[in-house]
Amino acid sequence: MEYKDYYKILGVERSASQDDIKKAYRKLAVKYHPDKNPDDKVAEEKFKEISEAYQVIGNADSRKKYDELGANWKQYENAGFGGGQGFNASGFSDFFDMFFGGAQGGAGFDIRDFMGGMGGGRRSTRPAKGSDLNATISLTLLEAYQGTQRMLDLNGNTIKISIKPGVRDGQVLRIKGKGSPGRNGGDNGDLMIKAVIMNDPAYQRDGDDLIKNVNIDVYTAILGGKITVSTLKGDVNVPIKPQTQNNSTLRLKGLGMPHYGKEGAGSLLLKVQILLPEHFSQKELELIKEAQEHKE
Numbered sequence: 001m002e003y004k005d006y007y008k009i010l011g012v013e014r015s016a017s018q019d020d021i022k023k024a025y026r027k028l029a030v031k032y033h034p035d036k037n038p039d040d041k042v043a044e045e046k047f048k049e050i051s052e053a054y055q056v057i058g059n060a061d062s063r064k065k066y067d068e069l070g071a072n073w074k075q076y077e078n079a080g081f082g083g084g085q086g087f088n089a090s091g092f093s094d095f096f097d098m099f100f101g102g103a104q105g106g107a108g109f110d111i112r113d114f115m116g117g118m119g120g121g122r123r124s125t126r127p128a129k130g131s132d133l134n135a136t137i138s139l140t141l142l143e144a145y146q147g148t149q150r151m152l153d154l155n156g157n158t159i160k161i162s163i164k165p166g167v168r169d170g171q172v173l174r175i176k177g178k179g180s181p182g183r184n185g186g187d188n189g190d191l192m193i194k195a196v197i198m199n200d201p202a203y204q205r206d207g208d209d210l211i212k213n214v215n216i217d218v219y220t221a222i223l224g225g226k227i228t229v230s231t232l233k234g235d236v237n238v239p240i241k242p243q244t245q246n247n248s249t250l251r252l253k254g255l256g257m258p259h260y261g262k263e264g265a266g267s268l269l270l271k272v273q274i275l276l277p278e279h280f281s282q283k284e285l286e287l288i289k290e291a292q293e294h295k296e
Contacts, residue, residue: 006053006066014067018060025054127186133179134192139167141200145232145257154178154191161193166208166260169197203232208257208266213273214250216240221274231255231268238270246274 007014010024028050030036037043057063137150147165151158159178167173172194179189197205204211214229224242228235233255240250249269256266280288 004053006057009049009053010057018058018063021054021058025050025058029054125184128183129187130180130182130189132189132192134194136194136196137161137163138196138198139163140198141203141205142232144168144195144197152191159191163195164261166258166262166265167195167197168260169195169205171195171260202230205257206269208259209269210256210266211269211271214238214270215273215275216244217275218277220244221246221272229270244272244274246272248272 007016010021010028012021012024016024029047032043032047032050034040034044034047037047055062056066133154135152135154137152139148143163144167145165147167148163150161150163152161153159159175161173161175163173172192175191175193177188178191182188202212210232212229212231214227216227219225220227220240221244222242224244225240226237227240229238229252231252236252236255238250238252249271252268252270254265255268258265
């Protein structure tokens, strides 16, 4: 079996850039293309040869493999790998097949695996995992808090997806074995689901903490008391300390988002907004004035 010097076939140096290789290939492909050389067997074989060369060194990854193995091709052949029978269906040579057409040892790769099957011809018989599929699911904040289920229709098959409480916006969930079928007995690919959490008018999310604005009347802020706050878990009574300041934060532990896949939850942070009444009574105004004078 003759060693194929793909650089020589394309008329470029081994140090040539990928652009130089592409230009050389295009020039030769135009010259020897079957449309320009009808019924010319010599031109046809030449066209196959330059196409084969470009399939390998025209791709940076396969070129690297060729450069690594090319000098040891005889040793590779003697080890018992590859060795097709003449040209395969793609028109590529035994040499191409020996290196890149389904070797089960030695180099341990198949050019068709990383060239996406370009060039046709004999396909690798090695098991290969199927490709992953991608999907997006939109959730309300309450669904993300409680966890939920979705039914997805994939290629005519209905799949039930369970989403754990605490999922975050943009989080990608992997469902093993629900992607594209594998080849030659290989495993199926996975289903990759991206969770998109819709904005909630009442809450902002910071990690597993939730932030919510609460209004407190000025009297409760000054004297203290209790307020009722609605949370994703239900209504809770929150004690307010005397002289609570505007824009202060009250932390309610365990009332934020659940930790995804873990025990516990974040906190609910209440941002205090003190509301002044639209009208004060005369007595209230006098007391406020007295307090102001006493402060001075």
